[in-house]
Amino acid sequence: MSLLKVTDLIVSYGGIEALKGISFEVAQGQIVTLIGANGAGKSTTLRTISGLVRPKEGRVYFEGRDITDFGTQKIVETGIAMVPEGRRVFANLSVLENLRIGAYLRKDREVIEQDIQYVYDLFPRLRERSWQLAGTLSGGEQQMLAVGRAMMTRPKLIMMDEPSLGLAPLVVKDIFRIIQTLKETGMTVLLIEQNANAALHACDFAYVLETGRITMQGTGEELLASSAIQEAYLGKTGK
Amino acid sequence: MKKNLRLILSLVAVAVLFFLAWLVEKTEGTQSMAVTVLQKGAVYALIAVSMNLLNGFTGLFSLGQAGFMLVGAYTYAVLTIPMAKRAAVYQYYDGGWVQFTIGFLPALLAAGAVAAVFAALIGLPVLRLKGDYLAIATLGFAEIIRAIVQWDGIGPLTNGSNLLKTYPTLKNIMPGNTVLFTFLVVGLCIGLILLLINSTYGRAFKAIRDDETAAEAMGINLFHHKQMAFVISSFFAGIGGALLAMYQGSLQANSFKSSMTYEILLIVVIGGLGSVSGSVLASFLFIAASEWWLRFLDSEMLIGDFQVPLLAPGFRMVVFSVVIMVVVLFFRKGIMGDRELWELGSRRGAKEGRKKA
Helix, strand or coil, X not given: CEEEEEEEEEEEXXXXXXXXXXXXXXXXXXXEEEECCCCCXXXXXXXXXXXXXXXXXXXXXXXXXXXXXXXXXXXXXXXXXXXXXXXXXXXXXXXHHHHHHHCCCCCCHHHHHHHHHHHHHHCHHHHHCCCCEHHHCCHHHHHHHHHHHHHCCCCCEEEEECCCCCCCHHHHHHHHHHHHHHHHCCCEEEEEECCHHHHHHHCCEEEEEECCEEEEEEEHXXXXXXXXXXXXXXXXCCC | CHHHHHHHHHHHHHXXXXXXXXXXXXXXXXXXXXXXXXXXXXXXXXXXXXXXXXXXXXXXCCCCHHHHHHHHHHHHHHHHCCHHHHXXXXXXXXXXXXXXXXXXXXXXXXXXXXXXXXXXXXXXXXXXXXXXXHHHHHHHHHHHXXXXXXXXXXXXXXXXXXXXXXXXXXHHHCXXXXXXXXXXXXXXXXXXXHHHHCCHHHHHHHHHHHXXXXXXXXXXXXXXXXXXXXXXXXXXXXXXXXXXXXXXXXXXXXXXXXXXXXHHHHHHHHHCCCCHHHHHHHHHHHHHHHHHHCHHHHCCCEECCEECCCCCCCHHXXXXXXXXXXXXXXXXXXXXXXXXXXXXXXXXXXXXXXXXX
């Protein structure tokens, strides 16, 4: 059974439809990616799932429950965490405080302490910098922190919005290693990327979004092999 | 263990400060300038900290503080004027509507509570605004409150634009211990605010200040938390207003102008946005400088036969303004930045690191 299911989602901003009826599924334990150019509606999709934007039509199901009308707070509690675009760590709070904010809705104090140690074990760099202000971390470290913060909500699904945006190629490699680590821990990941090459290599299943519609779908290998994708997203011209 | 030690040390430091303040009043007398500065400085410290809770910790640029102080001050005065004096005070309004009197402590609480209720009502529409718009709206509401209080229609309640007086003041509640009383009330309130800032709620406030979108994505209800910060800040501004009324001895709505809010904003900025101890420190410095240390500039001065030019009544404010400009130019982040007095010396956040170990 799929963990997340989106059906016929239509979202409009003041009359302009950013999503024109998209449907897709995310299976438990997989990395699923949405790729597409600027303005294709990738971020809108994430914002709608996490309750920051209300859809005009369509439904969002999580573990079979209809969560379309839930508020952000309830959606976080249901088990969907978001790593926002541009990392958005709390720059003037320490690494540890950032992680604690992630656990804001939780009341189980002892388990929170264990989870902090769990995140630190996953990203030892964060443990070293526990007391530092998040704003002083490097881009890659901030991305680790953003992921760690999202994990503190104890999610079943982590949604990542353009995690590689604005980071150096070497750091991007690190990011995709983080995503792979997440998968190994049994986490389900919905990844949004412009970096189609890296995303398609990392994912189990992929959807291609073009101006509000899903135009293609398949496993990462299938799409990498497709000539249309190669031309449009991977910069290879058909010979 | 180390945390407990720190707490005990801080409490001892506070107790010593209170003792010194008490000593000043005992040796200098209640009428001295030093005592005036200590009284007014403490009152402003509370109001500045309450404003810092909004502007510095939650990132809400609000300019309504004078309005909530006014509400608190009037609530306190109206509820505590002795029955025997009401006829004289409300002479134009047949003794007024309120025909009962309560003690000064419940009245102080009521002052905060009424200000908090006003904040809750104003917050509903206003807190949906951001940045400068929020500042303009809160400033507007503060002016509206001031206008309404002076309106003749509710004169029997507020005495219109006439003075409110004969309510219990600092001087007749604890004669000879006015400073200690002010310090106790202010210290208690600031202590409560500190507890709030260091709680999970405080962390959520700071998260909202740093990044609203990310905070919301973590499941923090933005409006709910902004409303909470606004109401709590106004509660303490109300108590601060009541204390100011007790300090002044008489009360008139006209003195709660927006310039009062700017004074407090100035204290907050000089002390450092996001530093409670900075606000307290800055408030005493500000009051001491404006009321006391620069006084000599207002009177003529002769050095031998030479009369120092420019010295005339009012010149103190000119110098004061220049001093403030220099401070703001060279201490961009205020005296304390966003650190606290007890964090100095140790690297920022070292406190957190120790907690973990």
